[in-house]
Amino acid sequence: MADNIFYIGIDLGTSRTSISCSNGVRETVWSYVGYPKDHVAKKKFGGRDIIYGKEALEGRLALDLFRPMAGSAVKQKGAVDDPRRKQAIKDLIQHVVALAKIPTGATIYGMIGSPAEASVEGKATILEAASSCIDSVIICSEPYAVAYGLDFIDNTLVIDIGAGTTDLCRLHGTMPKPEDQRTHEVAGDAIDQTLAGLIKEKHPEAQFSINMVRSFKEKYSSVSKNMDRATVEMPVAGKPQKFEITELIYKACYTLVPPTVAALQDLIASYDPEYQAQMRNNILLGGGGSVIKGLGLAIEDALEEYGGGKVTTVEEPQYAGANGALKFALDMPPEFWHEFKSAKA
Ligand SMILES: Nc1ncnc2c1ncn2[C@@H]1O[C@H](COP(=O)(O)OP(=O)(O)OP(=O)(O)O)[C@@H](O)[C@H]1O
Ligand SMILES: [Mg+2]
Known part of the structure; x- marks a missing residue:
């Protein structure tokens, strides 16, 4: 391997994006990209133009927030990526690649996992977005990457x-x-929706957001007959109250x-x-x-x-896709990468 070539594996997920790099760096960010709504908002974020990950989700009231992979053409049949989504995907990829701390001027070869049945249009969006910061990009099937790793x-x-x-x-x-x-x-988002529906039906007085429901699920998720009791707190008319939702979590996960x-x-x-x-x-x-x-x-x-x-x-599970993509990238013959040279400036 030439010294100035760095290999990366990226798992570009709907909820999380992970990168594994041949220099040993591994990073994960939540797949959110936010742009400050105005000058006041920009000031709140220390003058930054783009906010990523958990920070973006938490600061969403002051941001135009994108979860760019959700419903994108690479993830969903028939979807079309508009220019703003494409930009957010590009920014997200640039952000994770920057997290890998690859020296400026080095050559980057990247393997990006995509869903098994991704559309041609969806892959084109990813290739175009990635070519802004990766010298040669190959898209591989995500499950294949997991198994290969x-x-x-x-x-x-x-x-x-x-x-x-x-x-x-x-x-x-x-x-x-x-x-x-x-x-x-x-999958995960559908379970969240089902759980939200079940909670609403059984406890119509409870107030909750979909992010709260996701955190209940992540804490207690189980399809085991002997699961732990799930007791969560939700406000009722502004006052926190405890609710037992064990059966509801089981039902939602079992779907x-x-x-x-x-x-x-x-x-x-x-x-x-x-x-x-x-x-x-x-x-x-x-x-x-x-x-x-x-x-x-x-x-x-x-x-x-x-x-x-x-x-x-x-x-x-967090790194299985990125690690597998990296291993696959490292095993690829160098000539192969030359065929996939991008137009990186
Ligand atoms: N402890 C947990 N129990 C149940 N579900 C969980 C838990 N932790 C994370 N999840 C769910 O896993 C999903 C995210 O998984 P993952 O990071 O593999 O998805 P992704 O790669 O971003 O999405 P996709 O592959 O669909 O693009 C989310 O729905 C999240 O709520
Ligand atoms: Mg995934």
């Missing part, structure tokens, strides 16, 4: 439960094709299981029969949603009627 590439099925989508991908030693991939939209098992079963059933058993026993569960307690077991239970299976949950 963990050396799980043969007869493996990866389930990546993100915020916007749950992506499933069958791997058999080569790059996955469209028929190897399935996506459904019951993930049926569509995921259906997609799994579909991918297994249409695979070479000789290798179906091996694939069933090589299921890798990743993404932020994979930390829901008992999820691996619940999927195994649901697979029982189709002949059973074994689910392994990845250890570091």
